Amino acid sequence: xxxxxxxxxxxxxxxxxxxxxxxxxxxxxxxxxxxxxxxxxxxxxxxxxxxxxxxxxxxxxxxxxxxxxxxxxxxxxxxxxxxxxxxxxxxxxxxxxxxxxxxxxxxxxxxxxx
Amino acid sequence: xxxxxxxxxxxxxxxxxxxxxxxxxxxxxxxxxxxxxxxxxxxxxxxxxxxxxxxxxxxxxxxxxxxxxxxxxxxxxxxxxxxxxxxxxxxxxxxxxxxxxxxxxxxxxxxx
Numbered sequence: 642x643x644x645x646x647x648x649x650x651x652x653x654x655x656x657x658x659x660x661x662x663x664x665x666x667x668x669x670x671x672x673x674x675x676x677x678x679x680x681x682x683x684x685x686x687x688x689x690x691x692x693x694x695x696x697x698x699x700x701x702x703x704x705x706x707x708x709x710x711x712x713x714x715x716x717x718x719x720x721x722x723x724x725x726x727x728x729x730x731x732x733x734x735x736x737x738x739x740x741x742x743x744x745x746x747x748x749x750x751x752x753x754x755x
Numbered sequence: 756x757x758x759x760x761x762x763x764x765x766x767x768x769x770x771x772x773x774x775x776x777x778x779x780x781x782x783x784x785x786x787x788x789x790x791x792x793x794x795x796x797x798x799x800x801x802x803x804x805x806x807x808x809x810x811x812x813x814x815x816x817x818x819x820x821x822x823x824x825x826x827x828x829x830x831x832x833x834x835x836x837x838x839x840x841x842x843x844x845x846x847x848x849x850x851x852x853x854x855x856x857x858x859x860x861x862x863x864x865x866x867x
Contacts, residue, residue, distance in 0.1 A: 645797075673853075675855065677858070682860065683860055684758070684759065684846070684858040684859050684860040684861060685846070685848075685858035686858075687855050687857075690855055731798065733798075735853075737853070739811070740803050740810055740811035740813075741786075741803075741853050742788065742800045742803055742811065743788075743790070743798075743800065743856060744800070745790075745798040745799070746797060747795075747796065747797045748797070748798075
């Protein structure tokens with residue numbers, strides 16, 4: 642079955658520290674992968690996406706993610722976290738057979754210490 | 756360009772009552788999706804419209820949920836009668852075909 646796993650429900654980092662949020666997926670075909678962020682009171686905002694090509698993807702707000710097919714992973718990274726990055730982060734895979742729709746992970750809530 | 760809007764932002768109703776959620780997609784987006792997040796769980800797909808036609812409603816929990824999309828523009832999701840387990844955040848998203856989906860801020864539904 643298709644699924645997305647985000648093993649970390651909560652992560653706390655200090656401002657200025659590096660960040661890595663983990664995402665593993667299970668999908669038979671070539672996946673379309675996404676990272677979204679939700680700040681309080683806001684909708685989900687796209688950080689970056691991977692469809693094909695270069696496996697290291699750059700996104701907005703200084704985020705990047707690396708697609709590793711052998712590990713079925715699409716981890717999100719940022720070299721230096723800012724207090725404004727505190728939010729909830731969602732990894733998703735889009736199904737391309739049948740209905741084009743998202744399967745989400747459970748989300749990782751990021752807390753940033755000043 | 757206006758984003759996806761949803762109304763209301765919050766709704767508190769009692770078990771057995773009816774609630775209607777509205778979504779206005781980005782203009783020109785033929786694809787409209789509804790998703791739901793129950794507390795502590797992942798965001799789950801409910802259904803997909805292409806213009807005014809339902810393409811996939813496999814995620815709808817039961818027949819107490821009815822979605823419509825009038826003239827291929829805005830969409831409504833009605834829950835009648837509401838049950839306690841319907842509480843959660845309902846997200847609407849719209850997109851061009853096979854591309855990123857743009858999400859609204861969600862409607863938080865609480866059923867007491």
